[in-house]
Amino acid sequence: MFCFAVGGMAVSFSGGPNVADCRLRLSFQHFVGKEILQLDSVVYKNDLGQTFTVSKFKYYISNFHFKNQNGRDFYLPASFLINEEMKESRELLLNSIPEGAYTSIDFIVGVDSTHNCSGAQSGALDPVNAMFWAWNTGYIFLKLEGRSLFSKSPGNFFEYHIGGYRSPANNIRKISLDLGSQKLFVGSQQQAALEIKVDLLEMLKTPTSIDFEKIPVVNVAANSGLIADNYCDMFKVAVK
Amino acid sequence: MKYKVIFTTFILFIAFIAGNSFIVDNPYFAISNRDVELKIPRGFPKPYYNFEKNKLNAEVFVLGRKLFYDNILSKDNTVNCGSCHQRIAAFAHIDHRLSHGIYAKIGTRNVPPLQNLIWKDTYMWDGGVNNLEVQPINPITSPIEMDETLANVLIKLRRDSVYVHLFNKAYKDSLINSERLLKALAQFTGLMISANSRYDQYKKGKDTFSHDEKRGLSLFMQKCSACHTEPLFTDNSYRNNGIQADTTLHDRGREGITGIAGDRNRFKVPGLRNIAMTYPHMHDGRFRNLREVLNHYSDFRSSDASVDPAIQRIGPLSENEKNALIAFLNTLTDKTFLYDRRFADPSGNY
Numbered sequence: 001m002f003c004f005a006v007g008g009m010a011v012s013f014s015g016g017p018n019v020a021d022c023r024l025r026l027s028f029q030h031f032v033g034k035e036i037l038q039l040d041s042v043v044y045k046n047d048l049g050q051t052f053t054v055s056k057f058k059y060y061i062s063n064f065h066f067k068n069q070n071g072r073d074f075y076l077p078a079s080f081l082i083n084e085e086m087k088e089s090r091e092l093l094l095n096s097i098p099e100g101a102y103t104s105i106d107f108i109v110g111v112d113s114t115h116n117c118s119g120a121q122s123g124a125l126d127p128v129n130a131m132f133w134a135w136n137t138g139y140i141f142l143k144l145e146g147r148s149l150f151s152k153s154p155g156n157f158f159e160y161h162i163g164g165y166r167s168p169a170n171n172i173r174k175i176s177l178d179l180g181s182q183k184l185f186v187g188s189q190q191q192a193a194l195e196i197k198v199d200l201l202e203m204l205k206t207p208t209s210i211d212f213e214k215i216p217v218v219n220v221a222a223n224s225g226l227i228a229d230n231y232c233d234m235f236k237v238a239v240k
Numbered sequence: 241m242k243y244k245v246i247f248t249t250f251i252l253f254i255a256f257i258a259g260n261s262f263i264v265d266n267p268y269f270a271i272s273n274r275d276v277e278l279k280i281p282r283g284f285p286k287p288y289y290n291f292e293k294n295k296l297n298a299e300v301f302v303l304g305r306k307l308f309y310d311n312i313l314s315k316d317n318t319v320n321c322g323s324c325h326q327r328i329a330a331f332a333h334i335d336h337r338l339s340h341g342i343y344a345k346i347g348t349r350n351v352p353p354l355q356n357l358i359w360k361d362t363y364m365w366d367g368g369v370n371n372l373e374v375q376p377i378n379p380i381t382s383p384i385e386m387d388e389t390l391a392n393v394l395i396k397l398r399r400d401s402v403y404v405h406l407f408n409k410a411y412k413d414s415l416i417n418s419e420r421l422l423k424a425l426a427q428f429t430g431l432m433i434s435a436n437s438r439y440d441q442y443k444k445g446k447d448t449f450s451h452d453e454k455r456g457l458s459l460f461m462q463k464c465s466a467c468h469t470e471p472l473f474t475d476n477s478y479r480n481n482g483i484q485a486d487t488t489l490h491d492r493g494r495e496g497i498t499g500i501a502g503d504r505n506r507f508k509v510p511g512l513r514n515i516a517m518t519y520p521h522m523h524d525g526r527f528r529n530l531r532e533v534l535n536h537y538s539d540f541r542s543s544d545a546s547v548d549p550a551i552q553r554i555g556p557l558s559e560n561e562k563n564a565l566i567a568f569l570n571t572l573t574d575k576t577f578l579y580d581r582r583f584a585d586p587s588g589n590y
Contacts, residue, residue: 116370117370117371118293118371119293119294119371119372119373119374119422119423119426120371120373120374120418120419120421120422120423120426121419122417122418122419126417126418126419127374127377127390127418128389128390128391128394128417128418132374132377134369134374134377134378134381135364135368135369135378136368136369136496136497137368137369137370137371137374138370168498168499168500169499220499221499222498222499223499
């Protein structure tokens with residue numbers, strides 16, 4: 001567990017020393033096992049030894065809950081779309097987080113049920129982001145697409161579109177990251193930063209090893225649970 | 241001097257009208273803020289969609305109306321919402337069992353009318369859509385309806401000077417995004433309210449029913465209203481009404497949404513307002529007229545447990561009873577709604 005600080009630069013933009021709003025730079029780094037994810041070009045192996053490449057990896061993170069030892073928790077009811085293809089999307093600048101020492105972070109992968117039922121929305125939740133099921137309303141929480149010779153789908157593609165916000169296919173998953181003894185210190189003088197390591201190999205195993213041949217496509221909520229359960233342990237606080 | 245004042249006032253009045261209206265020449269298509277007030281008909285329940293986050297406004301409504309009737313929503317600019325949702329048929333597709341969309345492709349379900357939409361908890365025959373605002377994404381992006389993407393529709397709208405003008409008028413700035421597009425459409429379709437049929441007049445004591453119509457109403461209460469509940473003539477539930485699935489359509493109904501096997505062949509109970517105008521009937525448009533529908537219910541005998549028990553209870557209907565029921569169903573036609581000028585295609589008179 002770690003947290004590091006980048007000196008000075010953020011504060012200089014804020015226009016005054018008494019900013020109650022401090023900045024936290026939260027970044028998501030995508031890995032396949034120990035290697036940094038490279039789209040299309042690198043061949044990886046899943047749990048079952050099946051080779052594959054990745055062409056798309058994007059997902060929603062919503063409703064951050066930063067827990068503070070003093071009980072002064074910070075709740076951020078917003079959705080962010082993280083997309084491997086767009087570098088800037090992998091870095092979230094959270095301005096409104098108050099000063100304090102935080103011991104853990106909770107968030108959900110996906111979009112909460114309220115925002116799945118709220119009609120037309122903009123920003124991260126704009127349906128033009130192609131993370132939306134129109135025919136069976138709801139956001140696609142996560143998309144992983146790629147190719148594997150083991151997939152017998154046309155073009156050997158595999159495609160996992162995970163979603164579903166209501167019973168019997170409620171696939172909203174809550175992630176809790178313990179920051180351990182080294183808390184996350186957010187202060188007014190410098191920008192705090194936290195890196196979250198996302199290992200997409202974890203999505204393809206435990207509890208269920210995903211066989212590209214048997215499950216080349218998931219694109220409805222009813223079949224999404226298996227992979228949603230798998231990716232619960234995909235997020236880790238980076239240790240330096 | 242006096243005339244000068246009157247003349248100046250007149251000129252100012254004209255300038256005011258011109259500045260506040262899109263309508264250049266035809267008052268029939270003029271929309272005022274009074275035209276877009278939401279009036280909940282007496283006896284209607286609280287609507288599911290209440291315009292709280294989409295404040296009703298004449299300019300937004302006018303934008304929605306233009307979008308509704310504009311081929312720009314389709315990929316090759318040949319199809320608009322009004323192509324299949326015709327005003328003369330309470331915005332169903334008259335005399336079309338299934339509808340033809342882009343590239344002459346045929347759909348798999350009968351076009352439902354657009355009326356009293358804000359009292360629906362879900363949309364589509366299978367109830368897959370949970371909010372009025374996101375409903376239009378389906379026809380726009382369906383490969384057999386408009387085959388377009390939202391992103392491309394927005395590119396086209398941003399290039400179109402009329403839309404740039406209309407979005408500015410409606411939202412007081414130049415942003416054109418999907419949220420505004422969809423909310424404008426929701427204002428236009430959400431105000432399509434039918435509540436002034438002869439049946440409604442009769443209920444208020446302002447009209448009388450013939451002997452047959454009265455008998456039809458009483459039969460309807462006994463045999464039909466368990467599912468087709470007043471005042472919307474639907475209880476918004478999903479039911480299997482005993483029609484055998486058309487094997488060429490591969491339509492599992494509600495099961496396609498929930499993934500629950502027990503929902504197979506269940507479809508949303510349609511409201512019956514303007515039912516005489518929205519033929520053919522059923523989710524696949526298999527029945528050409530109301531008599532065929534009544535024949536089905538009258539003749540239905542089956543031990544199939546997946547069929548709704550309410551269907552089993554209807555029992556045989558005599559020809560006289562069918563005539564009476566049809567006479568009653570005809571009283572649900574609402575000419576005020578069918579000829580409501582607010583929903584007419586303005587074709588250029590935005």
